[in-house]
Amino acid sequence: MTHLGYLVAGWSVTVVGVVSYAVWVIVRARSLAQRVPENRRRWMMPDV
Amino acid sequence: MNVTTPVSTFELTGRGVQVLPTSSSKATKVLGWLSLLGFAVLVVLAFAWVPQDTRITDQGDVVGQFDAVRLMFVHVPAAILAYSGFGITFLASLGYLRWRTVWWDIMAVSAAEIGVMFGVLTLVTGSIWGRPTWQTWWEWGDVRLVTTLVMVLVFIGYLAVRRIPVQAQVQARRCALIALVGVVNIIIVNRSVDWWENRTLHQQSTLLARKIRDETLFTLTFSLLVGAALFAWLLLHRFRMAYLQSQLEQLEVEQALVERRAESQLHDCQAASALPTQTHLSDAPQEGEDQR
Numbered sequence: 001m002t003h004l005g006y007l008v009a010g011w012s013v014t015v016v017g018v019v020s021y022a023v024w025v026i027v028r029a030r031s032l033a034q035r036v037p038e039n040r041r042r043w044m045m046p047d048v
Numbered sequence: 049m050n051v052t053t054p055v056s057t058f059e060l061t062g063r064g065v066q067v068l069p070t071s072s073s074k075a076t077k078v079l080g081w082l083s084l085l086g087f088a089v090l091v092v093l094a095f096a097w098v099p100q101d102t103r104i105t106d107q108g109d110v111v112g113q114f115d116a117v118r119l120m121f122v123h124v125p126a127a128i129l130a131y132s133g134f135g136i137t138f139l140a141s142l143g144y145l146r147w148r149t150v151w152w153d154i155m156a157v158s159a160a161e162i163g164v165m166f167g168v169l170t171l172v173t174g175s176i177w178g179r180p181t182w183q184t185w186w187e188w189g190d191v192r193l194v195t196t197l198v199m200v201l202v203f204i205g206y207l208a209v210r211r212i213p214v215q216a217q218v219q220a221r222r223c224a225l226i227a228l229v230g231v232v233n234i235i236i237v238n239r240s241v242d243w244w245e246n247r248t249l250h251q252q253s254t255l256l257a258r259k260i261r262d263e264t265l266f267t268l269t270f271s272l273l274v275g276a277a278l279f280a281w282l283l284l285h286r287f288r289m290a291y292l293q294s295q296l297e298q299l300e301v302e303q304a305l306v307e308r309r310a311e312s313q314l315h316d317c318q319a320a321s322a323l324p325t326q327t328h329l330s331d332a333p334q335e336g337e338d339q340r
Contacts, residue, residue: 002100002115002116003114003116006116006119006176006177006179007116007118010119010177013169014169017168018169018278021162021165021282022282025282026070028289029288029292030069032292033069034069041292
């Protein structure tokens, strides 16, 4: 396979970038959700 | 109620497992799994199915991008998702200016942030792709590259304005106006390769012009679908995160109002209990009056 280094770099940057951002959003949202009463986060699934 | 204390932090389930409240829902779970599954399939298609980009010249030389073409499946979706994020920011900003509700403002900032993330990825992956194909990481004279950079910087500025501590309505209005101006960049970036054909290394649109092989076109279309699912998943979570933030701020305001009212009532009670004593004292004959 040609240009392997570029392929690894391009795909890795994308995956790491998206996953890092997604983890930040999920963790932050979870932290906020704990501090907001259930009736104010009504779109969420019941905690099962 | 003290809003800084976790409310309903833990819930006991039938299996005895304690689960934290999250921003997930059935929709986000479906989208999340679709994105993951789609990405796994995309990797297989991109690296095992799509052939190298090669063509034979009249002189019999083999030219093309070879395997570097596989960077297309991350670069092009990132660019289109960045456009989508900024486009949604524009529409939500219009919605805010029309209806002035928090919902539109939250949608605008959520989409802008995701747009910036994909915009930065577009620039980085484009630069990585450009090195083997154009023999350069960056070209300041290239209109597509520079206009894309300007577009991303405008929306980074949009997010920076969000951090200026001013009244929420003022901030939302300012940001909405920035989004209305910033969206013009999307059109400029998208059309730049046609308007300034001789001032860019970037190729013109290959998606609509059908200039690529069927396998590549199919995989590119598939990557856009996976990107769309991922974008929707991110937007839902980011929107809910911002919504929770606004709810928390509202709760803090309500709590402050309750405390203020309680203080006021306490003050009134103290004043009322002190009143008879003052009356009694004022009714008492003064020293000077006695003398008169």
